[in-house]
Amino acid sequence: MKTKLLLVSVAFFAIQLGFAQEVKPIMKDSTSIFPIAISNQKIVEKDALKEKAEAEKALKAAENDRKKAQKEQDKAEKSRKKAEKAKDKEEKARNKAQKARDKAAKKAEKQEKQIAKADKSIDKLNSKLDKAEKQLDKMQTKLDKSISRGKLSEVDIQKETVKVTKQQLKVKELEADIVKAQKKLEKLER
Numbered sequence: 678m679k680t681k682l683l684l685v686s687v688a689f690f691a692i693q694l695g696f697a698q699e700v701k702p703i704m705k706d707s708t709s710i711f712p713i714a715i716s717n718q719k720i721v722e723k724d725a726l727k728e729k730a731e732a733e734k735a736l737k738a739a740e741n742d743r744k745k746a747q748k749e750q751d752k753a754e755k756s757r758k759k760a761e762k763a764k765d766k767e768e769k770a771r772n773k774a775q776k777a778r779d780k781a782a783k784k785a786e787k788q789e790k791q792i793a794k795a796d797k798s799i800d801k802l803n804s805k806l807d808k809a810e811k812q813l814d815k816m817q818t819k820l821d822k823s824i825s826r827g828k829l830s831e832v833d834i835q836k837e838t839v840k841v842t843k844q845q846l847k848v849k850e851l852e853a854d855i856v857k858a859q860k861k862l863e864k865l866e867r
Contacts, residue, residue, distance in 0.1 A: 795865055810848055813845060823837070
């Protein structure tokens, strides 16, 4: 066991020596040391400048990406607001159209009621006219019978004639009212 351990350690050292790099001796001469130090320093400075330039490029790229993202976000916000405004405008137009339909329906309903009312008014006036004409005919026949029998005096005849004339005026007024009501109905039906 001791021999195995010894052989492994010797093999380990041999492998280490085989892979070891040769160290160059540094000259003590000041002329040879100085250019090496300067070249090393220049290499370090170049590397630092390259890294700084890469860092600046990365910062600029990050800033540009941030600006692009901000622009995209602003565009998205604007389009969202525009869509919202369009939606609101459409909703208002829909409400306005609904109100106009409701108003038109109410107006039509009101007009129908007015037409029905005018029809009833014409019917009432026609029935009144019929009654007034019947009454006028009765009064006229009664007056004619009384005159033909000779039962009435001149004063009574004049009184009855005035009553008949009043009834005739009433009939004419009713006829004029019917004409007015028919004109109103025609106007409403247009």
